[in-house]
Amino acid sequence: MIVLSSVSKWYPNGARPALIDVSVEIGAGEFVFLVGPSGSGKSTLLRLLLREERATSGQVVVAGRDVARIADRRVPQLRRIVGCVFQDFRLLPNRTVAANVAFALDVVGRPRHVVRSVVPEVLELVGLGEKADRYPDELSGGEQQRVAIARAFVGRPRVLLADEPTGNLDPATSIEIMSLLDAVHRAGTTVIMATHNASLVDAMRRRVLELGDGALIRDEADGRYDQTVPQPLSPSATLPPVVPPPLVMLPPAVPAPRGVPAPTALPARPAGQAPDAERSPWATPTRSGPVG
Amino acid sequence: MGDTDAQWPGRLMRPGPLASLLWTGLRRNLAMTGAVIVTVTICLAMLGAGLLLRAQVHTIDGFLLDQIEVVVDLSDGITPAERSALEAEMRRDPLIAGVRYETKKQVYERFRRDFRGSPDVVAGVGPEDLPAALRLTLADPRASRDIAVTYTGLDGVEAVRDQRALLDPLYRFLDAFTVGAFTLAAVQALASFALIYTMIRISAHARRRETAIMKLVGASNATIRAPFVLESAVAGLAGGLLVAGVLVAAKVFLVDGKFARQTMFPLFGWAAVWESAVVVLAAGVLAAAVMASIALRRHLRV
Structure with missing residues (x-):
């Protein structure tokens, strides 16, 4: 479904790459x-x-398509295959729960x-059937995230990306959201x-990919958040045999403490500004004016 | 794997949800939309005025085509042979539709008729004082000057009187106003563009959450841009409708009501009004939509 081959990403003005030579198959x-x-x-x-960004080098393949080579006007079709939820929910405040979900369709x-x-x-699936006519600011954080998941899932994407979906939620609510994502996965x-x-x-004990300073430093099936037991890198069991295990492509390097090959040296880059802060519409308004 | 794919049929938004996006956008941006409508209206009003003035020039031309003649005064000493040679030449001239000879007596009769309101003038002129004449009707009234040049100074020709030349001041007046109206329309078009550009910028900012989500869930670029372009086109349409109303009112009250009693010239008819109204409406909607599309390239990255 997703194959990254030696993917690196430099942001303009970035002092160091955001991703270095990441190869993985999902x-x-x-x-x-x-x-x-x-x-x-x-x-x-x-x-x-x-495809909100393009890799500086390497190849990103999603659902059989080389993402960097998708024409700009076809990018929307990629995004119908790949749904997304965020830490900050990103709901439209002037629309009801049902209208937020319907908007995506x-x-x-x-x-x-x-x-x-x-x-x-879908609202029934995420447990908000009763609250279809509420507005986002009348909901708890967990409920808002459920709406966001419903919105991402309603178009039946083949991939769902969740960027710290529980980052704003208390532990109990986080577990609810986690089980909802698990249900989406089981679907x-x-x-x-x-x-x-x-x-x-x-x-959950699922496959864990760990990134450190832009490099993939762990790919562990049934992993934990912190790797306690040193264990060799295990390519995913779902990999077709013809494809070499992706991490073999990482350069062999200095002895890695966790038995994981680490990237050799960072490519040097002239000192520049810090990477641009994400200009998100949800960011705190700056001089550009009041929030609409 | 999922049983659905991205290949469902419809790719643009349905009219209902699109209209609701458009409506919230217009409401949120009311003051700005109002300002755009005002400038667009002034711009289109100038355009419409220019079009009607041009229609009026054409109307007068059409009238003159029937009415205006070039009169060639013949010298008293012209021989019949010279006269028939001159007439033959004129009949061959493609600019001349017809030639009619008037004797001195006929010219005097016409003079008395034309000036019957001024007996003093008539009293001072006798039948022998006026020259015999050839009256030419023209294939194209605008060609009168060429004809004057061609026949002035020929044997037996005393003078060529171009009646259309008398109307030159009127034509200059109408032309000047037409040019003025079109120039003002162009200036207002620039002002409208500046305002639409700003309107799009504000609108893009106000809608940035919506557009971000649209991008995220895979709305096509056309879908994301549509509410903005439509917002501008609606302002253009509103301006166009207002101006169409003004044109109709101008025809009813100003042209038919007032000028009709003050001038002997025919005035443009309803066809010219409808024609101008259609042009103004189309120009308003299309130009506003195009201006919005240009502004969007700058303010909305999709």
């Missing part, structure tokens, strides 16, 4: 945790999968009878969840 229907400290490249990796031109039948189903969706929530990762 099969259809897998559930993968993406862990690593802030700034380790998790979000960048997700953005590459959505409306704007891709789904017919009205589909919207009318699918939206209540056949490939799920990639970037998270800092150690207890969730430890409880």
Whole structure:
């Protein structure tokens, strides 16, 4: 479903690469945790999968398509295959729960009878059937995230990316969201969840990819948040045999403490400014004016 | 694997949800939309005025085609042979539709008729004082000057009087106003573009959450741009409708009501009004949509 081959990403003005020589394969229907400290490249990796950014080098393949080579006007089709939820929910405050979910179908031109039948189903699935007519600010954080998941899932994407979906939620709510994502996964969706929530990762025991300073430093099936027991890198069991295990492509290097090959030297780059802060519409408004 | 794919049929938004996006956008941006409508209206009003003035020039031309003649005064000493040679030449001239000879007596009769309101003038002129004449009707009234040049100074020709030349001041007046109206329309078009550009910028900012989500869930670029372009086109349409109303009102009250009693010239008819209204509406909608599309390239990255 997703294949990264020697993917590196430099942001303009970045002092160091956001991703270095990352190679990994994620099969259809897998559930993968993406862990690593802030700034380790998790979000960048997700953005590459959505073609919000292009890799500086290497190849990103999603659902059989080389993402960098998709024509700009075809990018929307990629994004219908790859759904996404975020830490900050990103709901439209002036629309009801049902309207937020329906929006995702409306704007891709789904017919009205589909919207009318699918939206209540999905809201039922995420447990918000009763709150379809509420507005986002009348909901708890966990409920808002459920709406966001419903919106991402309603178009039946083949991949769901979740960027720290529990980052703003209390532990109990986080578990609810986790089980909802698990349900989405069981429905056949490939799920990639970037998270800092150690207890969730430890409880689920799914495949864990760990990034450190832009490099893939761990790929462990049934992994934990922190690797306690040193263990060799295990290529995913779902890899077809003809494809060499991706991490073999990492340069052999200095002895790595966890038995994982580490990248050799960082490519030097002239000192520049810090990477641009993400200019998100949800960012705190700056001089550009009041929030609409 | 998932049983659905990205290959469902419809790719643009349905009209209903699109209209609701458009409506919220217009409401949120009311003051700005109002400002755009005002400038677009002024611009289109100038355009419409220019078109009607041009229609008026054409109407007068059409009238003159029937009415205006070039009069060639013949010298008293012209021989019949010279006269028939001159007439033959004129009949061969493609610019001349017809030639009619008037004797001195006929010219005097016409003079008395034309000036019957001024007996003093008539009293001072006798039948022998006026020259015999050839009256030419023209294939094209605008060619009168060429004819004057061709026949002035020929044997037996005393003078060529071009009646259309008398109307030159009127034509200059109408032309000047037409040019002025079109120039103002162009200036207002620039102002409208500046305003639409700003409107799109504000609108893109106000809608940035919506557009971000649209991108995220895979809306096509056309879908993301549509509400913006439509917002501008609606402003253009509103301006166009206002101006169409003004044109109709101008025809009813100003042209038919007032000028009709003050001038002997025919005035443009309803066909010219409808024609101008259609042009103004189309120009308003299309130009506003195009301007918005240009502004979007700058303010909305999709």
